[in-house]
Amino acid sequence: MFPHVHLPIDFKTPKFKKYDGYEDPVAHLKRYCNQLKGAGSKEELLMTYFGESLMGIASEWFIDQDTSNWYT
Structure with missing residues (x-):
């Protein structure tokens, strides 16, 4: 989703x-x-991993979002 996000080495x-x-x-x-x-x-990092913190109906809602409408 955010290919330019670079994580610290550790x-x-x-x-x-x-x-x-x-x-x-x-x-x-x-x-x-x-x-x-x-x-x-x-x-960007917060948004990248947010889906990993969801399950059930919350995860389904997140997956259904149109990320092309998200702003940086």
Whole structure:
């Protein structure tokens, strides 16, 4: 989705607590952003891995989005 995103050499993708669409979405977003602080908190990075933090209906919703309408 963001081919120009470069991760730090020692970066390891965190194991995200999955959001299922039923818990508090604001709490999930805060947790998600905090987990990626070590990688510089770049917006592109946050967007690239966001889908990995979703499951169930939340993941289905995300997959159905038209990413060509997203702005950088």
